Amino acid sequence: xxxxxxxxxxxxxxxxxxxxxxxxxxxxxxxxxxxxxxxxxxxxxxxxxxxxxxxxxxxxxxxxxxxxxxxxxxxxxxxxxxxxxxxxxxxxxxxxxxxxxxxxxxxxxxxxxxxxxxxxxxxxxxxxxxxxxxxxxxxxxxxxxxxxxxxxxxxxxxxxxxxxxxxxxxxxxxxxxxxxxxxxxxxxxxxxxxxxxxxxxxxxxxxxxxxxxxxxxxxxxxxxxxxxxxxxxxxxxxxxxxxxxxxxxx
Numbered sequence: 001x002x003x004x005x006x007x008x009x010x011x012x013x014x015x016x017x018x019x020x021x022x023x024x025x026x027x028x029x030x031x032x033x034x035x036x037x038x039x040x041x042x043x044x045x046x047x048x049x050x051x052x053x054x055x056x057x058x059x060x061x062x063x064x065x066x067x068x069x070x071x072x073x074x075x076x077x078x079x080x081x082x083x084x085x086x087x088x089x090x091x092x093x094x095x096x097x098x099x100x101x102x103x104x105x106x107x108x109x110x111x112x113x114x115x116x117x118x119x120x121x122x123x124x125x126x127x128x129x130x131x132x133x134x135x136x137x138x139x140x141x142x143x144x145x146x147x148x149x150x151x152x153x154x155x156x157x158x159x160x161x162x163x164x165x166x167x168x169x170x171x172x173x174x175x176x177x178x179x180x181x182x183x184x185x186x187x188x189x190x191x192x193x194x195x196x197x198x199x200x201x202x203x204x205x206x207x208x209x210x211x212x213x214x215x216x217x218x219x220x221x222x223x224x225x226x227x228x229x230x231x232x233x234x235x236x237x238x239x240x241x242x243x244x245x246x247x248x249x250x
Contacts, residue, residue: 001074001151001184002027002061003048009055010043017043018209020056025152030178030185032199032217034192034236040209041188045154048186049077073101076150080157082137084129090116090140091125097144108147115143118177135166139173146177152184159194171197192240196232197221204239213239 003025010018018040025031033041046052050071058065060074069075084093091112098108116122119139129137138158145153155174159167175198178185189195195202196217204213213236218228 001025002059003152004059005056006059007056008044008047008058010040010047010052011055016208018047018054021209021211023203023211025184025186027151028182028184029201030175030187030199030217031201031203032195033186033188033203033205034190034195035205035240036190039205039207041190041205042156044209045077045156045186045188048152049075049154051077073148074151075154076145076148076152077154077156078138078141078145078158080160082129082141084137084140084144086129088129089125090121090127090129090132093129093140094144094147098147101148103148111147111149112143115147116140118146119143119173133166134162135170138162138170142174142177146181150183152186153178155185155187157188157190160189160191167194174198192233192236193224196229196236197224202232202236204236206240212242 005021005023008018008021021044033044035041043052047054048069050069053068058069060069085096088096094112094116095108098111103111113122113125116125119142121136121139121143124132124136129140132140141158159170162170171194187198200217200219202213202215202217203211206212215232215236218232221229223229
């Protein structure tokens with residue numbers, strides 16, 4: 001799904017969150033958005049998902065939209081707090097999303113089982129949400145999002161509340177699933193290592209959505225301790241601190 005933002009702006013009560021942002025996302029990319037709290041990362045994700053209005057123009061596969069995007073199955077957002085229904089089972093949560101999308105019952109059940117199996121939670125299908133760990137809850141949220149078969153996943157710091165071991169495990173699983181399903185993804189984070197590990201493209205934002213870096217990610221990362229991995233981390237850290245790319249290499 002090709003997405004192009006042209007002079008996109010957003011203001012809350014005279015507070016400028018995004019100012020004339022120009023940015024594009026190519027089909028099949030896994031893009032990480034990195035920046036400090038308040039730089040507009042989550043607002044940008046809400047705009048692309050259709051949850052918030054905006055100034056400027058957005059093109060989705062060359063179709064132009066102004067003011068707001070329609071909320072549909074093509075772009076699905078996954079939240080940090082899971083947004084699961086506590087009174088429903090794991091399977092029930094996934095089926096609920098499919099029912100809301102008016103997917104026929106038999107097809108919905110088939111899809112729900114497939115995607116729960118894909119995220120490794122099929123055996124927990126009859127468990128209730130309060131019986132799950134944080135990592136398992138995030139897997140349910142991922143299965144629910146995948147079940148409607150979107151073209152683009154929008155993830156707003158989905159692993160930030162998890163312990164380090166679980167977070168790294170889910171990062172690996174997410175990359176594998178997105179690659180297998182040939183999806184696009186935009187992943188918001190303030191964690192530098194997470195941004196480098198996940199993104200084949202890494203965008204660094206500062207106040208008002210100012211882009212201070214748009215970098216190509218690494219391929220086939222085998223170690224987070226490699227020279228290449230740490231060199232890219234250092235380059236991004238330098239950009240976050242306000243140094244130019246040329247200054248970094250002096």
